[in-house]
Amino acid sequence: MSLLVVGTVAFDAIETPFGKTDKIVGGAATYACLAASYFTSESKLVSVVGDDFPQEAIQNFKDHKIDIAGLQIKQGEKSFFWSGRYNNDMNSRDTLDTQLNVLATFDPVLPESYKNSDYLMLGNLVPAIQSKVMDQMAKRPKLIVMDTMNFWMETAWDDLMETIKRVDVLTINDEEARQLTGEYSLVKAAKKILTMGPKFLVIKKGENGALLFHKNQVFFAPALPLEEVFDPTGAGDSFAGGFIGYIAQTDDISFNNMKRAIIYGSAMASFAVERFGTERLLGLKKEEIESRIQDFIDLVQFDITIEE
Amino acid sequence: MSLLVVGTVAFDAIETPFGKTDKIVGGAATYACLAASYFTSESKLVSVVGDDFPQEAIQNFKDHKIDIAGLQIKQGEKSFFWSGRYNNDMNSRDTLDTQLNVLATFDPVLPESYKNSDYLMLGNLVPAIQSKVMDQMAKRPKLIVMDTMNFWMETAWDDLMETIKRVDVLTINDEEARQLTGEYSLVKAAKKILTMGPKFLVIKKGENGALLFHKNQVFFAPALPLEEVFDPTGAGDSFAGGFIGYIAQTDDISFNNMKRAIIYGSAMASFAVERFGTERLLGLKKEEIESRIQDFIDLVQFDITIEE
Numbered sequence: 001m002s003l004l005v006v007g008t009v010a011f012d013a014i015e016t017p018f019g020k021t022d023k024i025v026g027g028a029a030t031y032a033c034l035a036a037s038y039f040t041s042e043s044k045l046v047s048v049v050g051d052d053f054p055q056e057a058i059q060n061f062k063d064h065k066i067d068i069a070g071l072q073i074k075q076g077e078k079s080f081f082w083s084g085r086y087n088n089d090m091n092s093r094d095t096l097d098t099q100l101n102v103l104a105t106f107d108p109v110l111p112e113s114y115k116n117s118d119y120l121m122l123g124n125l126v127p128a129i130q131s132k133v134m135d136q137m138a139k140r141p142k143l144i145v146m147d148t149m150n151f152w153m154e155t156a157w158d159d160l161m162e163t164i165k166r167v168d169v170l171t172i173n174d175e176e177a178r179q180l181t182g183e184y185s186l187v188k189a190a191k192k193i194l195t196m197g198p199k200f201l202v203i204k205k206g207e208n209g210a211l212l213f214h215k216n217q218v219f220f221a222p223a224l225p226l227e228e229v230f231d232p233t234g235a236g237d238s239f240a241g242g243f244i245g246y247i248a249q250t251d252d253i254s255f256n257n258m259k260r261a262i263i264y265g266s267a268m269a270s271f272a273v274e275r276f277g278t279e280r281l282l283g284l285k286k287e288e289i290e291s292r293i294q295d296f297i298d299l300v301q302f303d304i305t306i307e308e
Numbered sequence: 309m310s311l312l313v314v315g316t317v318a319f320d321a322i323e324t325p326f327g328k329t330d331k332i333v334g335g336a337a338t339y340a341c342l343a344a345s346y347f348t349s350e351s352k353l354v355s356v357v358g359d360d361f362p363q364e365a366i367q368n369f370k371d372h373k374i375d376i377a378g379l380q381i382k383q384g385e386k387s388f389f390w391s392g393r394y395n396n397d398m399n400s401r402d403t404l405d406t407q408l409n410v411l412a413t414f415d416p417v418l419p420e421s422y423k424n425s426d427y428l429m430l431g432n433l434v435p436a437i438q439s440k441v442m443d444q445m446a447k448r449p450k451l452i453v454m455d456t457m458n459f460w461m462e463t464a465w466d467d468l469m470e471t472i473k474r475v476d477v478l479t480i481n482d483e484e485a486r487q488l489t490g491e492y493s494l495v496k497a498a499k500k501i502l503t504m505g506p507k508f509l510v511i512k513k514g515e516n517g518a519l520l521f522h523k524n525q526v527f528f529a530p531a532l533p534l535e536e537v538f539d540p541t542g543a544g545d546s547f548a549g550g551f552i553g554y555i556a557q558t559d560d561i562s563f564n565n566m567k568r569a570i571i572y573g574s575a576m577a578s579f580a581v582e583r584f585g586t587e588r589l590l591g592l593k594k595e596e597i598e599s600r601i602q603d604f605i606d607l608v609q610f611d612i613t614i615e616e
Contacts, residue, residue, distance in 0.1 A: 088492060089492065090492075184396060184397065184398075185534070185535055185536060185537075186533060187534060188536075208516040208517075209517075209530070211533060217606070218533055218607060219606075219610070220530045220533070220607050220608055221610075222517070222528045222530065225519060226493070227496055228496075229493075256610075256611070260610055260611070262610075263610055263612060290614050293612055294614050297612065297614070298525070298527075299526060299527060299528050300527075300528055300529075300608045300609075301608075302527070302529075302567040302568055302570075302571055303564070303568070304568050304571060304601055304605065306598050306601055306602050
């Protein structure tokens with residue numbers, strides 16, 4: 001099934017305890033599309049870059065069968081740029097520089113061929129822009145997944161609430177879930193968020209895994225314990241891409257299938273953090289993904305039978 | 309199979325965002341014995357209290373079929389007392405008062421009937437005292453589990469290393485694993501600790517679950533997401549008690565059985581935090597425990613089959 005992904009395609013400059021990069025290709029939609037490409041061959045990208053964006057990165061999208069008809073390239077302008085430094089714990093980071101550039105005036109226009117996409121992933125963007133993408137769909141997608149962040153809770157609350165109301169799955173991190181609801185307990189926070197519109201909620205906890213809430217059900221997937229987390233940038237977006245990519249491939253939005261999607265998403269995140277930027281998400285082999293899924297099975301599966 | 313538990317039996321005074329208690333019965337061995345009592349009916353307690361320790365608490369041990377022949381009651385002296393206040397996140401706490409009292413001169417003497425115990429749980433104590441308990445065993449237990457804390461890393465390093473060398477399973481929290489090894493990555497820390505003597509390592513991460521390491525294998529169990537964590541005191545000790553209690557009951561120290569034991573331990577911890585002190589660990593029904601285990605199964609189990 002077809003999947004439409006909207007979000008940033010950008011440059012990042014990253015410092016971690018393991019080293020630093022010059023400008024490398026990043027952005028939420030980049031990670032999400034690459035991760036999803038291992039599941040569905042019908043990914044469509046909507047984003048904007050400047051004429052400084054490298055041909056090689058565009059070729060990477062093409063090699064991964066990602067449709068870039070909706071990728072605007074603005075002549076004479078520069079791509080969105082973010083620079084950050086991770087602390088030793090790799091769970092917190094400081095932003096060193098943010099240059100919106102082309103993102104400041106981003107007005108997504110969906111090509112006709114995108115408007116009937118079966119699945120929609122709204123990467124973290126201004127909530128009004130996310131809504132605008134939904135407005136342009138010719139039919140209501142089978143599932144709309146939305147990512148957002150605390151910044152919009154502080155600067156665009158009303159728009160955020162209007163946008164959240166329209167989506168099926170919200171993905172946010174634990175601190176954002178707390179900020180959105182004023183509840184410290186994630187179980188209580190989830191209950192509140194599930195009254196705001198979304199039928200499903202994914203709470204991302206970084207190295208502490210992810211929780212999926214739906215009605216009174218809850219599912220938990222750990223992050224894979226790794227010897228080294230090399231660069232956490234894009235982990236959440238790779239997770240989201242693997243999650244929605246797997247759902248688009250299987251065309252099944254049952255809770256049981258979403259559990260599997262969470263595991264596939266976690267696997268894609270575990271690859272993403274092994275190298276700087278998108279390096280590890282390029283040219284992964286099917287066997288590598290299957291072996292990683294087996295690692296997750298080994299990590300959490302146990303056999304206890306409760307007598308009825 | 310019989311289980312010997314050594315550790316503190318004490319008074320706690322606790323403040324949480326939900327309320328505060330006067331002196332209530334606590335202590336690592338109290339929680340561990342009560343949790344273990346749901347699995348093995350042959351728990352033996354070694355500890356020390358003053359003559360201020362309430363008969364009712366002693367009756368609770370008896371009601372749970374816990375052998376207290378090794379519980380010294382020192383006339384004219386006072387029981388160990390700890391007082392603490394939990395912060396809003398419930399993951400950190402400040403110690404308000406510590407009165408060692410009888411614990412300052414604690415010299416555990418094992419009754420003859422204890423010396424052939426099959427399983428041994430060394431609760432957090434001065435490492436030299438933990439060693440002294442091992443010295444008194446008539447035969448080497450099938451499995452020795454040891455809990456410790458950062459305080460001994462700072463004040464009794466050499467004794468700690470000597471004691472750790474002699475045990476099979478070490479249980480510590482994530483920060484302690486990092487402090488013990490100087491490694492931030494828990495996977496790297498685990499590799500180092502598994503060269504120090506223990507064949508198994510349990511890293512407790514509080515509300516973020518627990519990891520079991522053995523050779524190149526790793527197993528993860530989440531904590532149950534709860535609407536309210538009422539009082540985290542004793543969660544780690546209840547976990548350890550459920551873990552070793554289940555192993556003693558099944559008399560099986562295979563990695564697969566330890567996985568099950570980790571789940572049972574996590575279930576006992578999830579009960580402990582639902583009320584102040586040991587309240588929830590008294591008089592639990594078999595059906596309540598089974599229902600809680602089912603919650604864990606529902607929380608983490610998924611069905612993905614990797615084609616060979």
